[in-house]
Amino acid sequence: MLNIPVLRWGEPYESLETDEVIHHRTGEVLAKVGQANPGLLARDMRKADRARELLREIPIKDLIEMMKKAGDLYLNATLPLGDGEQTPDDFARQQSASTGLPEHMCKFNMEKNHFVLNNMDQIFDALTRGLDLEILERGFGVEERGVPVSYQAQSPVLGMVLPSNSPGVHTLWMPVIPMQIGLVLKPGPQEPWTPYRMFAAFTEAGVPKEAIGIYPGGPDMGAETVARCGRVMIFGSTQTVKNYAGNEQVQVHGPGYSKILLGDDVVDQWEGYIDLMADSIYKNSGRGCINCSGVWASRHTEEIAAAIAEKVGGYEVKDPTDPEAGLAAFTVPNQAEAIWGMIEEGCEENGTTHVTAKHGDRLVQMERCDYIRPTILHCDSPDRKMANTEYMFPFTTVVECPQEQMIDKIGGTLVASAITNDEAWARQLTDATNIDRLNIGAIPTIALNWLQPHEGSIVDFLFNARAYQTSDERLKRLCNGG
Amino acid sequence: MAELDQQVQEAKAALDAQAVEIVKWHFSPETGCPFWLDWAKEAGWNPAEEITCFDDIIAKFPHFQDEWLRDKQPEVWVPQEFKGQPFNIFETGGTTGMPKQRIGWNDYKVDYSEFSDTLDDEAFPKNHYWLMVGPTGPRRLRLAIEHLANVRGCSCYFVDLDPRWVKRLISEKQFDQAKAYMEHVVDQATTIMKHREVSALFTTPKLLESIAERCEAEGGSLYESGVRGVFCGGTTMDPQYTRFLCEELLENKIGFVPTYGNTLMGLAKHKPLTAEDKYSITYYAPQPRAVLRVVNPDTDEPVDYEEWGRVELTTLTKEFFMPRFLERDEAIRRAPIDTYPWDGVAEVRPFGALTKKIVEGVY
Structure with a gap:
């Protein structure tokens, strides 16, 4: 068992209060994680400027190189963790054991994080739209086309209130350090692994430890992170999203309600897209916000639902160490039972049908964790209660809806994969502000292009583009034309 | 150890004597109060004769009902001896509706006078100035603190905080308002600290944090502002x-x-903090005037030492008798020590804190 301390700007702090991270199958205590009280962060934030100052002493191009090195270390090296150390295999085993995600998916997530870190230069170029890195460092400069520009950091640090259930989200904060912005991380109680391993990899690669703080704790610690950091990214429910709506300091990542929309021009060939639908629903345990939770079409919906159910309904619970395991465990007591209760209640409405029922019981209850096997519902109208729902397992509702009503009826949608060749509809979809990531064509919802922004550009979130006027002579002198 | 055992026995004997004397007092027509005299008539037994030790109180009295302090008029609690003497009316907690009320004359002074003897003169210098930032209003604490200051030759400034309003704001999720109110309180406190000499501060933990943060934001610290001793309680x-x-x-x-104290008990003293205690605070009731037990809520039996249980309070003074009142707190039962040779209560927190959300707020 490991003892993992609070990290106050990189300095270990042995809290008198600890939280146990437990193996979801065996009950083994994997680690004791020191818990920070909110006051610690409040006091440490007095040194937040120092985090950015130290990072600004390192050119961005060097920080990008450090990220590449950190990526390799994260993926391959044995790194210090608390009072012990951790191999890459330890990491995957521990993350799987506490989050319920199968081990091979944890390893896949490691590859994903590694890819992002290793391609930081290209990702950075895409996120900043090719901005000269020296302009970001200096805060102002002249673009190649001769226009003076200025980018002002809105906070010396980014606070991250991280979830327990989705290790995939960590890619979102990887570009922050190379932007010379410090990090305040509040890990999810069951997923301390990635923040601490990244810290170890970053610092071993040369990032100043004083640029990163890790403050594990309860909900009050999350609230303090939001209150104290000038810019914060949080993950939560639809209600959390509503709570922070309009708060420019907070970027909230809630449920995705990602969908596949079949256009009237292709819907009669629906059978050709069943594999794409099943992958979008089931891959990576169906837990991500980019996993498909709705398939919408104007006709053939009952056949589509039956075909998807046939494809995914038979998947069984497997041991998390099994390379074939496709389902993640619910490790929070009673959560799966409550979710299944909601689904059963929703299915009582006329017009809503549980299509995977014939493939056996969905809820699988174990001693310390539960599972829900892939579940497909059919709704004969977008007005049914279950037509626009999302749960953190492979779950989808196939909804019958006329194409001309779809954009209005789908509501907020993180990823919409619209399979159509109808350019008039594609134009309407392009203009639809309720869709964040838009795929036109036969593209799975889970296929992310890392060079594209996710729920808003992190550069726009952390930096404000503003007017900056000075004499040409000064600009030339300070920017050397750059 | 033998010496401690001896002290424990002596403390127990003193408690038994106090139990007998106080029960006799409250249940005798010539000295008792109307409430307990009427209660005994209905109960069908005579505590004045049947209580021979503290354990008898535990065995024979039911839990004191807090509704009695809400529903009854204050005069039912006036012992014959105090009849005709105006009394203080102190209130506890209370967010909505009728609060619990306890009347009193001198009790509030007794614990605090005794408490003064335990204070370090360097941290709490005599003949100086104190500041209390916390619930004043109808609370016993306000008078008690002023008395404590006075006993030490000090005078005390006060900044009020209305915990009922804070609890209401938090319950209604008006967090901005709650924060603004706390800022308002801190403004007043730091203004006093800037313009007057204050060496001792009595406040709640959250307010202490905010006051310290304000001092530091202005380039100073609590120490630099002159504070040498802090009393903290309430949450x-x-x-x-x-x-x-x-x-x-x-x-x-x-x-x-x-x-750790309240209107119904008085003030519990703490075991001085040491490194070995790992900052675990243990409180000892002002026995024999009040007794704290840590009990299993299902059996009413004391839990083992170092185990968690619900806090049960019995108050035994001539002004007020309150047997076996279940506090809304839970704590760890701790063993007697030399200074306080009776059971202590440690790491006090709201009852059920681990299983439900408790509104403590800034208070």
Whole structure:
């Protein structure tokens, strides 16, 4: 068992209060994680400027190189963790054991994080739209086309209130350090692994430890992170999203309600897209916000639902160490039972049908964790209660809806994969502000292009583009034309 | 150890004597109060004759009902001896509706006079000035603190905080308003600290944090503002939080005296904090005037030492008799020590804190 301390700007702090991270199958205590009280962060934030100052002493191009090195270390090296150390295999085993995600998916997530870190230069170029890195460092400069520009950091640090259930989200904060912005991380109680391993990899690669703080704790610690950091990214429910709506300091990542929309021009060939639908629903345990939770079409919906159910309904619970395991465990007591209760209640409405029922019981209850096997519902109208729902397992509702009503009826949608060749509809979809990531064509919802922004550009979130006027002579002198 | 055992026996004997004397007092027509005299008539037994030790109180009295302090008029609690003497009316908690009320004359002074003897003169210098930032209004605490200051030759400034309003704001999720109110309180406190000499501060943990943060935001610290001793009470202080207060806010330079008390009991004293205690605070009731037990809520039996249980209070003074009142707190039962040779209660927190959300707010 490991003892993992609070990290106050990189300095270990042995809290008198600890939280146990437990193996979801065996009950083994994997680690004791020191818990920070909110006051610690409040006091440490007095040194937040120092985090950015130290990072600004390192050119961005060097920080990008450090990220590449950190990526390799994260993926391959044995790194210090608390009072012990951790191999890459330890990491995957521990993350799987506490989050319920199968081990091979944890390893896949490691590859994903590694890819992002290793391609930081290209990702950075895409996120900043090719901005000269020296302009970001200096805060102002002249673009190649001769226009003076200025980018002002809105906070010396980014606070991250991280979830327990989705290790995939960590890619979102990887570009922050190379932007010379410090990090305040509040890990999810069951997923301390990635923040601490990244810290170890970053610092071993040369990032100043004083640029990163890790403050594990309860909900009050999350609230303090939001209150104290000038810019914060949080993950939560639809209600959390509503709570922070309009708060420019907070970027909230809630449920995705990602969908596949079949256009009237292709819907009669629906059978050709069943594999794409099943992958979008089931891959990576169906837990991500980019996993498909709705398939919408104007006709053939009952056949589509039956075909998807046939494809995914038979998947069984497997041991998390099994390379074939496709389902993640619910490790929070009673959560799966409550979710299944909601689904059963929703299915009582006329017009809503549980299509995977014939493939056996969905809820699988174990001693310390539960599972829900892939579940497909059919709704004969977008007005049914279950037509626009999302749960953190492979779950989808196939909804019958006329194409001309779809954009209005789908509501907020993180990823919409619209399979159509109808350019008039594609134009309407392009203009639809309720869709964040838009795929036109036969593209799975889970296929992310890392060079594209996710729920808003992190550069726009952390930096404000503003007017900056000075004499040409000064600009030339300070920017050397750059 | 033998010496401690001896002290424990002596304390127990003193408690038994107090139990007999106080029960006789409250249940005798010539000295008792109307409430208990009527209660005994209905109960069908005579406590004045049948209570021979403290354990008899535990065995024979039911839990004191807090509704009695809400529903009854205050005069039913006036012992014959005090009849005709105006009394103080103190209130506890209360967010909505009728609060619990306890009347009194001199009790509030007794614990605090005794408490003064335990204070370090360096942290709480005599003949100086104190500041209390916390619930005043109808609370006993306000008069008690002023009395404590006066006993030490000090005078006390006060900044009020209305905990009922704070609890209501938090319950209604008006967090901005709650924050603004706390800022308002801190403004007043730091204004006094800037313009007057204050060496001792009595406040709640959350307010202490905010006051310290304000001092530091203005380039100073609590210590630099002249504070040498802090009393803190009112809400949960777990070991980590206590350590944080001592190390970070008080910089291990300011004397720290955690307190646990309320209108119904008086003031419990704490075992001086040591490194071995890992900042786990243990309180000892002002026995024999009040007794704290930590009981299993299902069996009413004391839990083992170092186990968690619900706090049960019995108050035994001539002004007020209250048997076996179940506090809304839980705590760890701790063993007697030389200074206080009776059971202690440690790491006090709201009852059920681990299983339900408790509104403590800034208070």
